[in-house]
Amino acid sequence: MTSSLALKPNKVLFIATRQIGDVLVTTPLITKARELWPDAEFHFLGYRGKLDMLKGNPDITQTIETSDRPGFREYLRLFRRLFQRYDLAIVTQPSDRAYLYSLIAARKRVGVLGGHPQGLTELDKAKKSKSDKQNTWKKAICLHTVDIDYFAQHVITEKLRLLEAFYQDARDLFSKPISVSAPVGEAVTPSIACQLQSPYVVVHPGPLTAYKRWPLAYWQTLLTWITQQGCQIVLSASPAKQDLQLNNDILSLLDEETRKHVVNTAGLLTIPQAGALIRGAIAYVGVDTSITHLAAACNTPTVALFGPTPPTNFGPWPNGFVGNQPYQLRARSQTVGNVTILQGPGECVPCRKAGCEDRASSNSECLDHLEPSQVIEALQKTIAA
Structure with missing residues (x-):
C-alpha cells in the first residue's frame, strides 16, 4: 500500500x-x-x-x-x-x-x-x-x-x-523492530522487598473475567512444581475482590512446605511496582490479562495461558519483533522471542466468545483441558533457556 x-x-x-x-x-x-x-x-x-x-x-x-x-x-x-x-x-x-x-x-x-x-x-x-x-x-x-x-x-x-x-x-x-514500552519501574514496599529471594517466578492467576480462569487445582500443581525446582513464587493480583479471593483459594490448596516459598502480593502493588517486580523474575506465568502484556513488555520470559482469545489479535507482543503478525491462530504451544503462548485443545479454539456459555461468568473448556504438564514443560524450557 x-x-x-x-x-x-x-x-x-x-x-x-x-x-x-x-x-x-x-x-x-x-x-x-x-x-x-x-x-x-x-x-x-x-x-x-x-x-x-x-x-x-x-x-x-x-x-x-x-x-x-x-x-x-x-x-x-x-x-x-x-x-x-x-x-x-x-x-x-x-x-x-x-x-x-x-x-x-x-x-x-x-x-x-x-x-x-x-x-x-x-x-x-x-x-x-x-x-x-x-x-x-x-x-x-x-x-x-x-x-x-x-x-x-x-x-x-x-x-x-x-x-x-x-x-x-x-x-x-x-520493517524495523517493534516494542511495547513498559512503565518506568517503582520500588516495591520494604515489607515485600524483604521477603523476596532469588530466583523467583511471578505468577498472576486472576483475569478480569471468569471465563479466562485456569482451574484452581492446576495452579496448585504448578506452584508445587515451581518450589520443588528451588524457586520462590511471587503471587500477583489486582485489588479486585474476586482476584484477592482467587489467590487465597490457591494458597489454601498448598501444603505447608510449598506455602513457605510463596509471597502473596495481591492488591499491594501499583502497576509500576508490578513492572519492577516482574523485571527481577526469572520467568512469569499468567492468564490472558493486562499484567501478562506488562510482563512481555518488561522483556521477562513470559508464559501466557490463552483460552477463547485469539493470540493473533491480543497475544502479548514479543519485544523487538519485526513484522505485523507474530503468532498463529491455533497452536498448543508457540514461542516467539520472550513469549510462549499455550492453548488448550479443540477445533473451536479460539472462539473469541465469553467462554463456552458466552457470558462473563462462564467456564472455558479449552482452559479446563490445558493440562498443568503442558505449562510445566513450557516453563521448564523457559527457565532453562
Missing part, C-alpha cells in the same frame, strides 16, 4: 478509553508517531486509574483522565479543556464516546472502527451490519480509518496502521 498525507501537527491527542492493557498496547503507536513528528507535543486521554502504564513515558507530555461514565459537569469541564486544542486526534478504540472526544478536541483525526467476526452465524452478520451503519459517521470525520479484525490482525498492528496514511509506503511501519 502506498499513500501519504502531508501533516506536521504541533499537538496530538491519543485517545484510549478502555482498560490498562488497551493503554499499554498503544505505546508502539506513540513511539512510531514520535519518529514521524519529532517536535510535536503528545497528550493522552483515558479513563481515571487506567493510565499508569504510561508512567515515565518520555513521549507523553500530559495525561488527561476522565470517568468512564462522566456526569454533565465533568463533560463540560472536559469540553472546555479539549475544545479544538489539537491538530490531530488518534482514536485507538472504536467507541462512540472516543470519537466524540476526538471531534471536540481536534481539527483532524484518524481512528479504529469496530467490527465483528464474519461468516460464523446469522447473528454475527446482523451485528456486523449494525456496526457498519454506526461506522458511517466515524469514517466521514476521519482522514483515515482502520478496521478491527479480531482473528487475523494483531492489536499492535491495528494501532500502528493508524499512521499508514502518513507514510509513502505503509510497509515501512513494520
Whole structure:
C-alpha cells in the first residue's frame, strides 16, 4: 500500500478509553508517531486509574483522565479543556464516546472502527451490519480509518496502521523492530522487598473475567512444581475482590512446605511496582490479562495461558519483533522471542466468545483441558533457556 498525507501537527491527542492493557498496547503507536513528528507535543486521554502504564513515558507530555461514565459537569469541564486544542486526534478504540472526544478536541483525526467476526452465524452478520451503519459517521470525520479484525490482525498492528496514511509506503511501519514500552519501574514496599529471594517466578492467576480462569487445582500443581525446582513464587493480583479471593483459594490448596516459598502480593502493588517486580523474575506465568502484556513488555520470559482469545489479535507482543503478525491462530504451544503462548485443545479454539456459555461468568473448556504438564514443560524450557 502506498499513500501519504502531508501533516506536521504541533499537538496530538491519543485517545484510549478502555482498560490498562488497551493503554499499554498503544505505546508502539506513540513511539512510531514520535519518529514521524519529532517536535510535536503528545497528550493522552483515558479513563481515571487506567493510565499508569504510561508512567515515565518520555513521549507523553500530559495525561488527561476522565470517568468512564462522566456526569454533565465533568463533560463540560472536559469540553472546555479539549475544545479544538489539537491538530490531530488518534482514536485507538472504536467507541462512540472516543470519537466524540476526538471531534471536540481536534481539527483532524484518524481512528479504529469496530467490527465483528464474519461468516460464523446469522447473528454475527446482523451485528456486523449494525456496526457498519454506526461506522458511517466515524469514517466521514476521519482522514483515515482502520478496521478491527479480531482473528487475523494483531492489536499492535491495528494501532500502528493508524499512521499508514502518513507514510509513502505503509510497509515501512513494520520493517524495523517493534516494542511495547513498559512503565518506568517503582520500588516495591520494604515489607515485600524483604521477603523476596532469588530466583523467583511471578505468577498472576486472576483475569478480569471468569471465563479466562485456569482451574484452581492446576495452579496448585504448578506452584508445587515451581518450589520443588528451588524457586520462590511471587503471587500477583489486582485489588479486585474476586482476584484477592482467587489467590487465597490457591494458597489454601498448598501444603505447608510449598506455602513457605510463596509471597502473596495481591492488591499491594501499583502497576509500576508490578513492572519492577516482574523485571527481577526469572520467568512469569499468567492468564490472558493486562499484567501478562506488562510482563512481555518488561522483556521477562513470559508464559501466557490463552483460552477463547485469539493470540493473533491480543497475544502479548514479543519485544523487538519485526513484522505485523507474530503468532498463529491455533497452536498448543508457540514461542516467539520472550513469549510462549499455550492453548488448550479443540477445533473451536479460539472462539473469541465469553467462554463456552458466552457470558462473563462462564467456564472455558479449552482452559479446563490445558493440562498443568503442558505449562510445566513450557516453563521448564523457559527457565532453562
